[in-house]
Amino acid sequence: MTLLAAGACASVAAHAADLRVMTSGGFTAAYQALGPDFTKQTGNTLDTILGPSMGKSPQAIPNRLARGESADVVIMVGYALDGLIKDGKVRPDSRVELADSRIGMVVRAGEPKPDIGSDDALRQTLLHAKSIAYSDSASGVYIKNEMFKKLGIEEQVAPKATMVPRIPVAGVVAKGEYEIGFQQVAELLPVPGVTFAGKVPEDVQSVTRYAAGIPVNAPHPREARALLQFLASPQAQATVEKTGLDPIAH
Structure with missing residues (x-):
């Protein structure tokens, strides 16, 4: 490895973020399959918290955010995410659509x-x-x-x-x-x-659209946006489909 390349790798490592991602069940398999590639490409690691998109359980993503838990990215049912955007918990301009689930x-x-x-x-x-x-x-x-x-x-x-x-x-x-x-x-x-x-x-049938967004208190919004772009990219769609989801044309 050249000194330049070594320096670049050191720079990536120095600026890498540990992203806290809250994800609900439907997209989790695709997210877990894609995560290592994202980490390899960016150096950013993923700290994953599992929880449903809605419901009364303490683990539900809206309930976690309501308690003040911090997250960089939330991945969940689209209309539940829209509710969090309406409530001022998630940035409106961060929403990306990921996949349909049957x-x-x-x-x-x-x-x-x-x-x-x-x-x-x-x-x-x-x-x-x-x-x-x-x-x-x-x-x-x-x-x-x-x-x-x-x-x-x-x-x-x-x-x-x-x-x-x-x-x-x-x-x-x-x-x-x-x-x-x-x-x-x-x-x-x-x-x-x-x-x-x-x-x-x-x-x-009921088709559920999965989407993702960035909470307003996200510690690493720039790196979080890169993760959302990666998960919604055309390159990710084959992996998404293998997990039982239906890709969305972007």
Whole structure:
């Protein structure tokens, strides 16, 4: 290595930042896959805090910011991010759109894979299931408040359907605590011990847009903006797609 190159590397290291990133489940797998490349290219390291985009748990990103916790970047459901922008917690000019996420279903590994390829098939699967789990984030809110109604089975399934707070739905299905589980596909695929049954049919599907922004009290706003540009770049889209998300054309 030349003295010039060595000096450049030393300069990068000297000015590198440790970025605190709060990310919710749907984009986490893509973020974790892309993070090492960002660190390699910039020298900036990533301190990751996991939490849902909404909800009552103390770990939820809005609740963390409300308590005054510091962050350089928040990655979350788009409309929840918009709420933080409206409340003055996130810089309006920092918002970037990252990916779309669709809802899928899993069963415990080794169990027969149910048919959910049509509205009627999904309806029958839900009616025959002994127990149903869904998340306390965007997908679960939609399932509870809208999907069951659209399928005309809200009253039949409500007594056996449970919202699972904070932890991955696939994890409780893998343990046999619930027969079937729903969450965004990108949150289901990384969990061992389950079989992915497929995505919810498109006409009863809910597409969640993931976005990111920079909190107003971010310690490293310049480096945070570089991370957002990297995550939204065309070069990142192949990795985003592999994790079960649908890329957005930029």
